[in-house]
Structures are given as C-alpha cells and as structure tokens.
Amino acid sequence: MSNILIFAGTTEGRKLAEAAADDQSGQNRFLVCVATEHGKHLLPKDSDSLTVLARRLDRREMEELIRKENIDRVIDATHPYAAEATENIRMAAEHTGVPCMRLLRRQAEPEERHIITASAKEAAEYLKDTSGNVLLTTGSKELAEFTVIADFEKRLYPRILPVPEMVKRAFDLGFDAAHLICMQGPFSYEDNLAMLRHINADYLVTKESGEAGGFSHKLAAAEAAGAKVIIIGRPKQEEGISLEEALKLCGLSQVPAKKAAWFPMFQDLTGKRILVVGGGRIAARRIRILSQYNCLLTVVAPEVLPPVKELERQGLLRLEERPYEEADLEDADIVLAATGDRELNRSIGILCRQKEITVNVADRKEECDFYFPGVIRHGDLTIGFTAGGKDHALAKKARILIERGLENGLDR
Ligand SMILES: C[C@@]1(CC(=O)O)C2=NC(=C\c3[nH]c(c(CCC(=O)O)c3CC(=O)O)Cc3[nH]c(c(CC(=O)O)c3CCC(=O)O)/C=C3\N/C(=C\2)[C@@H](CCC(=O)O)[C@]3(C)CC(=O)O)/[C@H]1CCC(=O)O
Numbered sequence: 077m078s079n080i081l082i083f084a085g086t087t088e089g090r091k092l093a094e095a096a097a098d099d100q101s102g103q104n105r106f107l108v109c110v111a112t113e114h115g116k117h118l119l120p121k122d123s124d125s126l127t128v129l130a131r132r133l134d135r136r137e138m139e140e141l142i143r144k145e146n147i148d149r150v151i152d153a154t155h156p157y158a159a160e161a162t163e164n165i166r167m168a169a170e171h172t173g174v175p176c177m178r179l180l181r182r183q184a185e186p187e188e189r190h191i192i193t194a195s196a197k198e199a200a201e202y203l204k205d206t207s208g209n210v211l212l213t214t215g216s217k218e219l220a221e222f223t224v225i226a227d228f229e230k231r232l233y234p235r236i237l238p239v240p241e242m243v244k245r246a247f248d249l250g251f252d253a254a255h256l257i258c259m260q261g262p263f264s265y266e267d268n269l270a271m272l273r274h275i276n277a278d279y280l281v282t283k284e285s286g287e288a289g290g291f292s293h294k295l296a297a298a299e300a301a302g303a304k305v306i307i308i309g310r311p312k313q314e315e316g317i318s319l320e321e322a323l324k325l326c327g328l329s330q331v332p333a334k335k336a337a338w339f340p341m342f343q344d345l346t347g348k349r350i351l352v353v354g355g356g357r358i359a360a361r362r363i364r365i366l367s368q369y370n371c372l373l374t375v376v377a378p379e380v381l382p383p384v385k386e387l388e389r390q391g392l393l394r395l396e397e398r399p400y401e402e403a404d405l406e407d408a409d410i411v412l413a414a415t416g417d418r419e420l421n422r423s424i425g426i427l428c429r430q431k432e433i434t435v436n437v438a439d440r441k442e443e444c445d446f447y448f449p450g451v452i453r454h455g456d457l458t459i460g461f462t463a464g465g466k467d468h469a470l471a472k473k474a475r476i477l478i479e480r481g482l483e484n485g486l487d488r
C-alpha cells in the first residue's frame with residue numbers, strides 16, 4: 077500500500093485525480109490537495125482510494141501532512157505560474173525525505189510563446205517596428221536603450237524605483253512624467269494586471285529575473301491582459317514529468333475523456349445585448365443570422381462588409397466603425413470575437429471569461445463557450461448544425477442538403 081499526495085489545481089492534476097478515483101487496485105491511497113473549495117468542486121468526490129483536501133497549505137503544514145498521512149510520494153501538479161507553491165512543495169518533500177515529482181504540461185518552448193531577446197538593445201530594436209503601449213519593467217539602468225524607439229515618450233511606461241537619481245535619469249532621457257510608474261515591488265499578479273490594463277499595454281518588457289523579481293506574476297498578468305511579453309535573457313524551462321509518466325508512476329491508467337457532444341439548447345435572445353467584434357466575411361454571416369432574433373446587436377470593426385451596413389440602415393443593429401476597445405465589453409451579454417487578428421480574438425476570449433460573459437471565438441474552438449451553428453429557419457422549424465467543431469465543412473454540407481430537402485417538400 078502506498079500513500080500518494082498530489083497537489084492539483086491544473087487540468088493535469090484533475091486528470092490524475094480522476095484516474096486515482098477510478099483506481100480499483102487497492103494498492104494506493106491518494107490524497108489530493110487543492111487551494112480552494114472551487115478547485116475541490118472540479119475534482120471527483122471522495123472515494124475509497126481518494127480524499128480531496130481544499131486548503132492552501134504553507135510549507136510547515138505540508139510537512140505535517142506528509143508525516144501525519146505517512147506519504148510515500150508527492151506529485152506537484154500545480155500551475156507553472158504558482159512558483160511559490162512549487163518551491164514550498166519541493167522543500168516540504170525534501171525536509172521529510174519523500175520523493176517529489178513535478179508534473180508539467182508539455183508546452184511550447186518560451187521562444188514560441190514570447191519574444192526572447194539577448195539584450196535591452198535588442199528588445200528596443202524589436203519594439204521599433206511595433207505599435208502600442210509598453211510596460212517597461214527592466215529598471216532604470218537600461219532606459220536609455222529604449223529611447224531609440226520613435227515616440228518612446230508616448231508609448232513607453234517605465235516602472236522604476238521611487239529613488240530621486242532614477243527618476244531624474246528618466247526625466248533627463250526625455251520620458252514623460254505622466255508615464256513614469258515609480259513604485260517599489262514586489263508586485264503581485266493583480267498589481268501587474270492593473271498596471272497593464274491602466275496603460276492599455278500591448279507589450280510588457282521584463283528581464284529573465286527568476287522568482288525574486290516576480291517574473292511569473294508578470295507573465296501571468298500579461299497573458300490575462302493580452303499583452304505580448306518580451307524577455308531579455310532566456311528563461312529556464314521548468315523540468316518535470318508528463319501526465320502519462322505521472323500516471324505510470326502511480327500505477328494508474330488514464331480515464332478516457334468523456335467526449336460528449338454539445339447539447340443544442342435553443343435560447344431566447346430577445347433583448348440580449350450581443351457584441352460582434354469584426355465585420356468581415358465570418359462576422360457578416362453571423363450578424364445576418366443574429367439580426368433575425370430580436371436581440372440588441374452592436375458591431376464594432378474598422379471595416380465592415382456592405383451587408384452589415386445595410387442591416388444598420390434597416391435599424392437592425394448599431395454599428396461602430398472603429399477598432400475594438402475593452403470598454404465595448406461593458407454591458408454585453410454575449411460576445412462574438414470574429415476579427416482577423418488572432419491575438420485580439422484571444423484576448424477578447426480571456427477578458428470575457430474573466431467577466432463571465434458568454435463568448436464565441438471564431439478562430440479557435442478551444443476558446444469558445446458556445447459554437448455558432450449553421451442555421452435553417454423554415455416556418456416554425458429551426459434547425460442548428462454543428463459537427464462538434466471537428467468538421468466545419470460537414471456542418472455546412474449537411475445544412476445545404478437539408479435546406480434543399482425542405483425546399484423540395486420534405487416537410488409535406
Ligand atoms: C457552422 C458554421 C457556422 C458559421 O460560421 O456561421 C461554423 N463554421 C462554418 C463554416 C466554416 N468554418 C471554417 C470554414 C473554412 C473551411 C474549413 O475548415 O472547413 C468553413 C466553411 C465556410 O466558411 O464555407 C473554418 C473554421 N471554423 C472554425 C475554425 C477555428 C477552429 O476550428 O478552431 C476554423 C478555421 C479558421 C482558421 O483557419 O482561421 C471554428 C468554428 N466554426 C464553427 C461554425 C464552430 C463549430 C462548427 C462545427 O460544428 O464544426 C466553431 C468551432 C466555432 C465558432 O466559430 O462558432 C459554418 C457553416 C455554416 C453554414 O454554411 O451553414
């Protein structure tokens with residue numbers, strides 16, 4: 077019999093817990109720790125083989141738990157950005173002499189997710205060819221490097237220590253007072269997110285500072301704010317084992333994911349405030365359909381196709397011919413992100429989930445709360461088509477086939 081302690085809080089942690097709950101071998105007892113009741117809610121119910129504990133533990137409490145429960149092995153499946161938890165788990169395991177494995181999702185190399193540069197100079201060179209606001213968190217020493225950027229005093233927001241020499245250096249270089257963020261860290265995820273939002277940042281520049289510099293908080297906040305991260309110096313990839321390896325280590329086999337199709341729920345859209353961001357081919361196709369459902373439609377896009385303008389003339393929607401702004405989400409009940417800009421669509425999806433607004437992201441099915449169906453209306457009959465997001469052309473083909481069938485008198 078072995079006792080295994082799992083720190084969960086990620087999809088991988090949940091999958092491991094599901095496999096543990098299904099374990100019929102009688103060989104293992106699993107104790108799964110998550111930080112919150114919400115986290116517990118997402119996990120399987122307690123069973124003979126599994127107990128879930130919902131509480132944020134400090135290092136001492138972790139050690140007590142490991143000793144009290146006679147833990148033989150620890151698996152850390154916390155979030156990659158939860159660097160503090162990972163450090164506590166590692167230390168607690170070390171102090172109690174229990175082996176500890178870090179479970180990590182296979183993810184893209186940092187080079188694919190972020191812009192990695194060798195120096196501040198190189199980061200500045202990169203920014204020269206971009207537009208949008210930048211939160212500079214590299215300190216005041218390298219500020220001069222960034223003055224090669226055109227309009228640097230308008231685009232850049234340096235975060236520097238509230239020390240007279242440093243503030244003076246920034247002024248001497250020509251930075252604008254209204255753009256200086258003079259504060260002493262450490263900065264939490266929330267602090268970073270608030271600052272990125274406040275300055276409407278498209279970029280965050282940071283050094284690869286390791287944990288003392290709050291690096292992971294910056295990355296997580298930038299992701300939530302939809303800001304691209306430029307890292308000076310190459311970040312270390314955390315080492316760890318995969319979900320498959322963790323399952324094997326625990327003698328478990330993965331519970332097959334329940335691949336249920338999505339339920340076709342027909343919804344009353346009367347009076348619902350629906351925001352469509354984008355006015356191209358895809359948006360126009362969806363706007364045309366939505367305009368038949370008594371909802372309050374708003375379309376925001378710098379360029380829209382003629383059919384959308386025609387619907388505006390008919391008073392069926394409000395049209396804002398300009399780029400999207402975050403404030404557009406205020407008051408929306410449902411949002412469709414259908415611009416040609418992947419990063420923008422993605423950030424709209426993230427913000428909507430944060431604000432609990434139902435969202436459809438036309439270029440990434442994984443980011444959708446609902447799929448837009450192919451639609452047929454034939455008298456009182458309404459038909460929606462989906463191929464579960466797996467074969468869009470099939471949904472279209474089926475729609476056309478049934479439409480023809482209806483026209484040819486299938487309904488008689
Ligand atoms: C039903 C329909 C409704 C509508 O759009 O009005 C619809 N897609 C249709 C057509 C279509 N879509 C695409 C093509 C190009 C050729 C091809 O790939 O086949 C064509 C053909 C065409 O346009 O002729 C490309 C595409 N679509 C999605 C992605 C991203 C991804 O898969 O992650 C990409 C790649 C984009 C890229 O590369 O950037 C995603 C989604 N598209 C969906 C709906 C949702 C689930 C649908 C399902 O059940 O499968 C879902 C998951 C989310 C959503 O957007 O709601 C409509 C038929 C309407 C009709 O004619 O009746």
Ligand SMILES: NC(=O)c1ccc[n+]([C@@H]2O[C@H](COP(=O)([O-])OP(=O)(O)OC[C@H]3O[C@@H](n4cnc5c(N)ncnc54)[C@H](O)[C@@H]3O)[C@@H](O)[C@H]2O)c1
Binds near residue numbers: 356357358377400414
């Ligand atoms: N779900 C689907 O069925 C499906 C099918 C094909 C393509 N797609 C994806 O859907 C997206 C849109 O495709 P499309 O063919 O309509 O593209 P498109 O190029 O015809 O239209 C893009 C629209 O986005 C608008 N836009 C660009 N920047 C904007 C901003 N900052 N704010 C507001 N609006 C902005 C443009 O003005 C334009 O109206 C693409 O990402 C495409 O990959 C989805």
